[in-house]
Amino acid sequence: MSRVVGRRTLLSEVQVLLGRGESVALHGPVGVGKSALLDHLEEHHRAGRGAVSLRAGGAADEHGLPFAALRDLLAQVPATYVAGLPDTTRAVVEAGLVGIEATDDLRSDLAAAFHSVLDAWGTEQPILLLLDDVQWLDGESSRIVGYARRRLRGRVAVVATVGPGDADADVDVSDLHPVEVPPLAADDMVDLLCAHGLPADVAHTVYVESGGVPSLALALTGAIGATPSLLGRPTPLPTSLERVLRDRVLAQPAGVRETLCHAALLHRPTARQLERAGRLSADDELRRAAQAGLVTGPEGAVRFTPTMLRTIVTDAMAATDRAALHRRLADVAATPAERLRHVALADPRPDADLAHELGLAAREALESGGRELAAELYLLAADRAPCELALERVEWLATAVETAAPGNHVELLHRGLTDFLETHATPAQAVRVRLAVPELAGSGPAFLDEVLTAALADAGEDDRLVAMVLLQRSRMALMESRPAAAARSAERAVGLLEASGDVDDLAVGLTALAVARRWLGLDHADHLARAVALDVPVPTGFLHTSPAYMAARFALYDDRLDDAWTGFLAMLAHVERGAGMDHVHVLRCLVEVAARTGRCREAREYAERATTVGEEFGLSAHTGWFITAQAELVGGDLARAVTLAQRGAEAAGERGDIRYLQRHLILLGQGLLRSGDASGARDALTRIRELEREHAIADPTVNRWQAELVGALVLLGQLDEAESLLAQARGVLDGRSGTDGVAAQLDRAEAELLIARGDLVGAELVLDRSAKVAADVGMRIDLGRTLVTRAHLERRRRRVAAARAALQEAHDLFTSLHARSWVRQVQAELLPQRSGPGVDPLLDRLTDGERRVAREVAQGASNREIAERTYVSVKTVEATLTRIYRKLDLRSRTQLATLLVPQPPE
Numbered sequence: 001m002s003r004v005v006g007r008r009t010l011l012s013e014v015q016v017l018l019g020r021g022e023s024v025a026l027h028g029p030v031g032v033g034k035s036a037l038l039d040h041l042e043e044h045h046r047a048g049r050g051a052v053s054l055r056a057g058g059a060a061d062e063h064g065l066p067f068a069a070l071r072d073l074l075a076q077v078p079a080t081y082v083a084g085l086p087d088t089t090r091a092v093v094e095a096g097l098v099g100i101e102a103t104d105d106l107r108s109d110l111a112a113a114f115h116s117v118l119d120a121w122g123t124e125q126p127i128l129l130l131l132d133d134v135q136w137l138d139g140e141s142s143r144i145v146g147y148a149r150r151r152l153r154g155r156v157a158v159v160a161t162v163g164p165g166d167a168d169a170d171v172d173v174s175d176l177h178p179v180e181v182p183p184l185a186a187d188d189m190v191d192l193l194c195a196h197g198l199p200a201d202v203a204h205t206v207y208v209e210s211g212g213v214p215s216l217a218l219a220l221t222g223a224i225g226a227t228p229s230l231l232g233r234p235t236p237l238p239t240s241l242e243r244v245l246r247d248r249v250l251a252q253p254a255g256v257r258e259t260l261c262h263a264a265l266l267h268r269p270t271a272r273q274l275e276r277a278g279r280l281s282a283d284d285e286l287r288r289a290a291q292a293g294l295v296t297g298p299e300g301a302v303r304f305t306p307t308m309l310r311t312i313v314t315d316a317m318a319a320t321d322r323a324a325l326h327r328r329l330a331d332v333a334a335t336p337a338e339r340l341r342h343v344a345l346a347d348p349r350p351d352a353d354l355a356h357e358l359g360l361a362a363r364e365a366l367e368s369g370g371r372e373l374a375a376e377l378y379l380l381a382a383d384r385a386p387c388e389l390a391l392e393r394v395e396w397l398a399t400a401v402e403t404a405a406p407g408n409h410v411e412l413l414h415r416g417l418t419d420f421l422e423t424h425a426t427p428a429q430a431v432r433v434r435l436a437v438p439e440l441a442g443s444g445p446a447f448l449d450e451v452l453t454a455a456l457a458d459a460g461e462d463d464r465l466v467a468m469v470l471l472q473r474s475r476m477a478l479m480e481s482r483p484a485a486a487a488r489s490a491e492r493a494v495g496l497l498e499a500s501g502d503v504d505d506l507a508v509g510l511t512a513l514a515v516a517r518r519w520l521g522l523d524h525a526d527h528l529a530r531a532v533a534l535d536v537p538v539p540t541g542f543l544h545t546s547p548a549y550m551a552a553r554f555a556l557y558d559d560r561l562d563d564a565w566t567g568f569l570a571m572l573a574h575v576e577r578g579a580g581m582d583h584v585h586v587l588r589c590l591v592e593v594a595a596r597t598g599r600c601r602e603a604r605e606y607a608e609r610a611t612t613v614g615e616e617f618g619l620s621a622h623t624g625w626f627i628t629a630q631a632e633l634v635g636g637d638l639a640r641a642v643t644l645a646q647r648g649a650e651a652a653g654e655r656g657d658i659r660y661l662q663r664h665l666i667l668l669g670q671g672l673l674r675s676g677d678a679s680g681a682r683d684a685l686t687r688i689r690e691l692e693r694e695h696a697i698a699d700p701t702v703n704r705w706q707a708e709l710v711g712a713l714v715l716l717g718q719l720d721e722a723e724s725l726l727a728q729a730r731g732v733l734d735g736r737s738g739t740d741g742v743a744a745q746l747d748r749a750e751a752e753l754l755i756a757r758g759d760l761v762g763a764e765l766v767l768d769r770s771a772k773v774a775a776d777v778g779m780r781i782d783l784g785r786t787l788v789t790r791a792h793l794e795r796r797r798r799r800v801a802a803a804r805a806a807l808q809e810a811h812d813l814f815t816s817l818h819a820r821s822w823v824r825q826v827q828a829e830l831l832p833q834r835s836g837p838g839v840d841p842l843l844d845r846l847t848d849g850e851r852r853v854a855r856e857v858a859q860g861a862s863n864r865e866i867a868e869r870t871y872v873s874v875k876t877v878e879a880t881l882t883r884i885y886r887k888l889d890l891r892s893r894t895q896l897a898t899l900l901v902p903q904p905p906e
Contacts, residue, residue, distance in 0.1 A: 004033070004036055004037060004040045005184070005188050005191055005192040005195075006184045006185060006187075006188025006189070006191070006192070007033070007037060007040075007181075010037070010179065010181065011037065011040060011041070011044075013179060014026075014037075014041065014159065014179060015041075015044070017177050017179075018128070018157050018159070021153060021154040021157065022157070022176075022177045023149065023157050023158040023159065023160075023175075023176045023177065024157075024158070024159045024160070024176055024177050024178075024179055025134075025159075025160050025161075025162050025176035025177065025178050025179065026038075026159065026160065026161045026162065026179050026181050027162050027178055027179070027180050027181065028161075028163075028180060028181030028182065028183075028291075029163075029183065029211075029213055029290060029291050029292065029293040030163055030164065030213075030215075030248070030291065030292050030293045031213045031214065031215030031216055031293045032181050032182070032183055032184075032212075032213050032214065032215075032293070033181065033184075033214045033215070034132075034161035034163070034181050035057075035132055035161060036214075037161075037181065038055070038130045038132055038159060038161060041128070041130065041159055042055065042128070042130055045126075045128045051125055051126050051127075051128070052121070052125055052126075052127055052128075053127070053128040053129070053130055054073045054076045054077070054127065054128075054129050054130070055072075055073075055076070055129075055130040055131075055132070056069040056070075056072040056073050056130075056131055056132070056137075056141070057069070057072075057131070057132035057133050057136075057137075058131075058132065058133040058134055058135065058136030058137035058138070059133065059136050060136050062136070062138065063136045063137075063138055064138065065138055066097075066102040066138055066139075066140040066141075067097040067100075067102070067110070067138065067140050067141055067144075068138045068141060069131070069137050069138055069141035069142070069145070070097060070110065070114065070140065070141040070144055070145070071096055071097045071098075073114075073129070073141075073145070074093055074097075074114070074117070075096075077117055077121065078121070081117045081120055081121055082094065082117065084116075084120070085113050085116070085117070086109070086113075088109070089109045089110065089112075089113045090113075092106070092109075092110070093110075093113065097110075102140055107140065107143070107144070110140075110144055111143070111144045111147045111148070114144050114145070114147075114148045115147065115148040115151055115152070118148050118152055118155075118156050119152060119155075122152060122155040122156055123155075126155065126156075126157070127155065127156045127157070128156075128157050128158075128159065129145065129149065129156060129157070129158045129159070130158075130159050130160075131145070131158060131159070131160040131161070132160075132161050133161060133162075133163055134160045134161065134162055135162055135163055135164070145158070150175070158176065160176060163291065164288055164291040164292050182212070183210075183211055183212025183213050183296070184207070184212045184213075184214055184217075185212065186204060186207050186212070186611075187640065187643070187644075189203065189204075189206070189207040189210070189212055189214070189217060190203040190204055190207060190647070192214065192217070193206055193207070193217060193218075193221055196218070196221055198221055199650075199651065199654065200621070200647040200650065200651055201620065201621040201622055201647075201651035201654075201655075204621035204625075205618070205621065206220050206221060208615045208618070209305065209306040209307060210305055210306060211293070211295075211296035211303070211305035212296075213293045213305065215293075216293060216305065216306065219241050219244070220241070220306060222241075242308075242312060245306075245308075245309050245312055246312055246316060248292060248293070248294065249294065249309070249312065249313060249316070250316075251292075252288065252289065252292060252294075253288070255281060255285050256285045256288050256289050256292075258279070258285075259274060259279045259281075259282055259285040259286065259289070260289060260294065260295070260313050261313060261314075261317055261325065262274055262277050262279055262325065262329070263286075263295070263302045263304075263310075263313075264304070264310045264311075264313040264314045265314065265322070265325055265326060265329060265342075265345070266329065267338055267341060267372075267373055267376070268301070268372075269301075269302040270300045270301050270302060271283050271286060271300040271302070272300060273334070274286075274302075276332050276334070277328070277329055277332050278328075278332070286302060293305065294309060323345075323346045323347065324346075326342045326343075326345045326346035327342070327343075327346045329342045330342035330343050330346065336361060337361040337362075337364065337365045337370070337373060337377060338373070340354075340357055340358055340361050340377065340380075341373070341376065341377060341380065344358055344380040344383070344384055345380070348383070348384075349384075350384055350385065350386035350387075351384050351386070352385070352386050352388065352389055354384050355381045355382075355384040355385040355386070355389055355392070355393075355396075356381075356389075356392075358377050358378075358380050358381035358384060359377075359378065359381040359392065359396055361377050362374045362375075362377035362378040362381060362396075362399070362400075362403075365377060366403055366540065367540075369540055369576075371403055371404070371406065371407040371409070371540060371541060372404075372407055372409050372412070374403050375400050375403040375404035375407070375409055375412045375413075375416070376400075376412055378396045378397070378399050378400035378403060378416070379396075379397070379400045379412060379415055379416055379419075381393075381396045382396040382397045382400065382416075382419060390423075393423070394420070394423045394424070394425050394426075394429060395429065397416050397419050397420040397423065398416075398420060398425065398429045398432055398433050400412065400413075400415075400416035401413055401416040401417055401420060401432075401433045401436050401437070402432055402433070402436040404416060404436075405436040405437060405438075405439035405440050406436075406439045406540075406541030406542065406581060406582065407541065407580050407581075407617060408440055408580055408581060408617045408618050408619055409617075410440065410618065413436075413437075413440065417433065417437070420433055427458050427459065427460055427462065427465065428462070428465060430455075430458040431455050431458045431459050431465045431468060431469065432468075434451050434452070434454055434455035434458065435452075435455055435468060435469065435472045437451050438451060438452070438472060438476060439541075439581075448476050452469060452472060452473055452476065455469045455472070456469045463496045463499065463500055464496070464497070464500050464502055464505075466493075466496060467492075467493040467496040467497045467500070467502070467505060467509070468493075468505065470489045470490070470492050470493035470496070471489070471490065471493045471505065471508055471509055471512060473485075473486075473489040474486045474487075474489040474490040474493065474509075474512040474513075474516065475512060475545065477489060477516075478512065478515060478516060478519075478659070479657065479658075479659055480656065480657075480658050480659070481519075481658040481659050481662060481691065481695050481697065482658075482695050483515075483516040483517075483519035483520045483695065483696065483697060484516075484520060484695070484696050486512060486515070486516035486519075487513060487516035487517055487520060487522075489512075490509055490512040490513035490516055491513055493505075493509045493512075494506065494509040494510060494513055497509055503534055503536060504536045504537075506531075506534065507531045507534040507536045507546075507547055508531075508542075508545050508546070510527045510528070510530050510531035510534075510547070511527075511528060511531045511545065511546065511547045511550050512545070513527050514527035514528035514531065514550065515550055515553075518554070518557075518699050518702070519697050519698070519699050519702055520696060520697070520698055520699070521698030521699050521732075521736075528547060528550060528551060528554065531547035531550075532547040532548065532551055534547070540582075541581070541582050542582070543571060543574065543575055543582045543585070543586070544581070544582055544585040544586075548567070548571070549571065549585070549586075551567065552564050552567030552568050552571070552589065553589065554738075555567060556589065556592060556593055556596075557699070557701040557702060557738060558701065558737070558738030558739075558741075559596075559701075559738070559740060559741030559777045559778075559779065560738075560777075561593055561596060561597050561777060561778045561779070562778065564589070564593045565590070565593045565594075565597065565599075568586055568589045568590045568593065569590070571586045572586050572587075572590070580613050580614070580616065580617025580619055581617070581619060583610075583613045584610050584613055584614055584619060584623060584624070584627070587606045587607070587609055587610040587613070587627065588610060588623075588626070588627045588630075590602070590603075590606045591603045591606045591607050591610070591627050591630050591631050592630060594606065594631075595630050595631065595633065595634045595635075595781065596779055596781060596782075597778050597779065597780055597781075598634070598780030598781050598784075598817035598819060599817075600631075600634050600635030600817050600818040600819045600820070601635065601818045603630065603631040603634060603635050604631045604632075604635050604636060606627075606631070607627045607628045607630070607631035607632075610624055610627045610628075611624050611627070611628060620651070620655065620657075621647075621648075621651060622647070622648040622651035622652045622655070622657065622660055622664065623660065625644040625645070625647055625648035625651075625664070626644075626645075626648050626660060626663050626664055626667065628644055629641045629642075629644035629645045629648065629664070629667045629671075630667060632644065632821065633667055633670060633671060633821060634781055634819050634821060634822065635817075635818055635819055635820055635821065636820055636821060637820075637821060638671060638674060638675060638821040638824070638825070639675070641667060641671045641821070642668065642671035642672060642675060644667075645664045645665075645667040645668035645671055646664075646668055648660065648663075648664035648667075649661055649664035649665055649668055649684075652664055658691065658695070661691070662688050662691055662692075662703050663703075665684045665685065665687055665688045665705075666685075666688060666703060666704065666705050666708070668680075668681075668684040669681045669682075669684040669685035669688070669705060669708050669709070669712070670708055672684060672872075673708055673711055673712050673715070674821075674825060675870060675872060676849040676852055676853070676870040676872055676876075676880075677849075677870075677872035677873070677876050678711075678712045678713075678715035678716045678847075678849055679712075679716060679876055679879065680872070680873075680876065681708065681709075681711075681712040682709065682712040682713060682716060685705045685708055685709040685712060686709065688703055688705045689705065689709070698732065699736075700729065700732050700733060700736075700739060700742050701738060701739060701741075701742055704742060704745065706725065706726075706729040706742070706745075706746060706749075707729075707742075707745035707746050707748065707749040708749075709725060710722045710725055710726055710729075710746070710749035710750070710752070710753060711749050711752055713725065714749075714752050714753050714756050714847070715847040715848065715849050715850075716847075717756075717847065717883065719753060719756055719757060722749075722753050723753060726746060726749065726750055726753065729746055730743075730746065733746075740773050740776075740777060741773065741774075741777050741779055741782075743773065744769070744770045744773035744774050744777075744779065744782060745770070745782060747766040747767065747769050747770035747773075748766075748767065748770040748782070748785060748786050748789055750763075750766050751763040751764075751766050751767040751770065751786075751789050751793065752789055752792065754766065755789075755792055755793050755796050756847070758796075760793060760796060760797060763793050764793060767786055767789055767790055767793065770782075770786050771783060771786040771787075771790075774786060780813070780817055781817070781819060781822070783813065784810045784813045784814050784817070784819065784822060785810075787806050787807070787809050787810035787813065788806070788807065788810050788825075788826065788829070790806040791803045791804070791806035791807040791810070791829065792848065794806055804830065807826055807829055807830050808830065810822075810826050811823060811826045811827065811830060814826060828852075829848075846884060846887060846888075849870075849880065850880055850883060850884050850887075852870060853866055853870070853877060853880045853881065853884065854884055854896060856869065856870070857881070857893050857896050858896070863877045863878060863881075881893065881896075884896065
């Protein structure tokens with residue numbers, strides 16, 4: 001049977017409705033997959049014993065052909081049932097309903113005939129009528145089918161798909177149960193496209209571009225195969241896809257087309273702006289455009305799907321019409337900057353006064369956080385500049401590139417860069433432009449190195465320009481997790497800037513130097529303190545390089561969690577209208593603090609906001625996956641967190657983003673460990689250890705993996721290696737400040753190790769210490785984890801009531817924190833387990849993960865079923881069973897199941 005990705009819940013809903021004898025109307029945008037759902041329902045229905053289905057579809061070209069759909073339906077009916085019709089009617093049916101006049105008598109006869117056929121056939125088996133695109137079904141067939149269905153309710157069911165069209169008046173689906181078929185969710189779309197060979201991060205970009213509409217996504221997937229750069233630099237769509245999209249626009253009613261033209265010319269179109277521009281029916285017309293799969297957007301915003309459709313709509317307008325519409329939009333613009341934009345776009349001729357006005361408006365827009373609008377206004381100022389403003393034009397182009405890059409406005413940046421490269425720029429302008437390019441999200445290390453090498457050549461002997469290049473090198477090295485290289489570049493830059501007296505850039509240099517030295521395990525506090533004391537203004541889009549931002553990051557590293565939370569909350573208001581990446585940085589930090597402190601609802605809310613911002617600005621998918629996985633790991637779905645972390649690690653590794661690779665590996669290790677895949681967790685966390693060794697990262701507060709790796713090694717029975725790792729981690733902590741939280745996490749891991757070794761007194765001591773520190777610093781998730789470990793300790797002591805009390809306390813704490821994934825995990829441990837005489841002492845030889853697998857075996861689960869329930873691979877289940885057999889001196893799963901099944905009383 002065919003598999004419909006992401007539609008399991010919807011299909012279940014439809015099947016429940018059909019089981020109750022109801023008929024269903026599936027509504028949704030063009031291309032959303034309604035026909036694929038009919039395919040699945042048809043297969044499912046026919047798989048039932050004795051069930052049959054009839055299927056017909058409407059088409060715009062056939063809407064005026066009477067009885068066209070009825071002809072298709074009757075052609076699928078066995079001849080024996082048609083043979084029983086009255087002679088006159090049978091002759092008409094056997095002739096194919098062709099060349100006849102649709103009289104009232106004929107309609108009545110055909111309605112009675114179709115009813116009698118279904119009535120007779122339906123006594124032998126249930127019948128399902130599947131009607132595709134009923135808005136184009138001819139009116140005669142629609143009425144006859146409706147007549148029969150209403151009189152055979154409970155014996156004949158209908159599933160109809162309803163799409164946009166001008167023929168709605170001929171179709172009555174009011175008595176069908178409406179079911180909305182929404183666009184696919186991001187995770188489901190990525191699954192679908194990965195099955196077609198796309199990398200996960202590219203698949204996510206296609207999801208955003210397609211608005212979740214599968215048919216458009218698959219078309220874009222084919223386009224990417226033919227044009228690999230389609231989703232990178234601005235590239236024209238393949239002609240075939242462009243033609244399909246243009247035809248889809250032209251097929252819309254005149255009012256919808258006019259509203260789309262208005263939306264295409266607005267800066268950031270919304271329904272309210274369109275109404276202000278005179279499109280009083282904008283809401284209804286946008287709804288119809290969304291049904292046609294042309295636009296999407298939450299809360300009144302309008303986004304074309306794909307983005308290039310906006311250009312297609314604009315290009316389809318005559319130049320004179322486009323100019324006239326810009327002039328009308330200028331008259332109703334809400335702000336002076338938007339008015340100037342329309343004025344400039346209405347008339348492309350050079351105008352010195354207008355160019356100056358545009359440049360001034362661009363600067364004001366940038367200062368207020370409107371980076372995208374500012375970049376476009378700078379480009380328009382350059383376009384409208386006459387020859388005598390050649391110097392100003394170069395500056396406007398350079399500033400446009402600088403403005404567009406941090407917001408990841410790729411098209412605007414390339415427009416500015418193309419024109420800038422044809423000018424006679426000063427070395428300072430050339431360096432500024434080159435240093436802006438690396439701000440684009442997703443730039444690879446090789447490309448960045450090439451750009452920065454060229455920038456250094458442009459800088460020549462100018463110490464300030466050299467310092468600017470060195471600062472960018474330092475930042476890029478930190479992104480690649482190369483703190484030693486970052487420290488060298490930052491230190492040289494700081495020296496040059498101190499000599500030149502450039503205070504603004506000096507603050508950035510001192511901040512970068514502090515970060516690099518901290519990662520290396522060197523003294524850093526004075527550098528950051530100096531940077532903070534300089535108190536320099538932070539340009540929009542560069543908050544994440546500021547002293548204040550890094551001071552809050554260091555507070556997170558040191559587990560001064562209230563300070564970190566307050567600091568990042570204060571920053572949030574300053575980035576909401578700024579560059580997209582800055583906004584995401586702050587939201588990510590809030591999610592990280594929330595996850596550690598147990599603010600699980602806030603973590604998920606901020607993660608959702610980060611996803612929205614990332615999609616709006618076209619940021620790298622693996623950035624958003626890390627944020628979402630972090631939130632899911634504590635407050636959502638553990639399996640989803642693991643999936644996102646796996647995808648993110650692969651994408652970050654392919655892009656050379658080592659910092660995010662480490663972040664994803666930490667989450668992946670935690671998720672796999674909690675899922676019972678200790679081997680997979682060990683592999684992920686060991687990879688972080690290797691990366692840290694390769695790049696000389698020595699600060700244990702930056703990547704908190706040590707405790708999790710100890711836990712994985714304990715579960716795998718590798719106790720000596722776990723003990724050695726603990727000793728190494730403790731050694732790194734000696735003499736360092738701000739490491740109490742890490743020490744508490746290591747204490748909890750050590751307690752698990754001591755429990756496995758049988759040192760229950762020692763385990764209790766370190767566990768008490770861990771719980772106290774976690775409570776003192778506000779690490780409430782870690783406090784709950786100490787309660788879970790305490791339950792393991794009490795279970796080992798065979799104090800069942802005490803173990804259960806600790807788990808209940810953990811459950812109550814996690815519930816109060818809305819830590820849903822932890823609540824479910826503790827609930828699984830709280831479930832009464834099967835036991836019998838002599839069972840508990842034997843199970844004490846097993847790790848928690850091994851006990852879970854053993855109990856699944858006792859309940860009759862296969863290896864594959866166990867793998868699905870515990871979110872691990874079948875190979876991991878097999879390896880776990882091998883260890884269980886060895887520890888318990890067993891030879892088969894039958895012996896294991898017998899051991900765990902309660903014995904009857906004698």
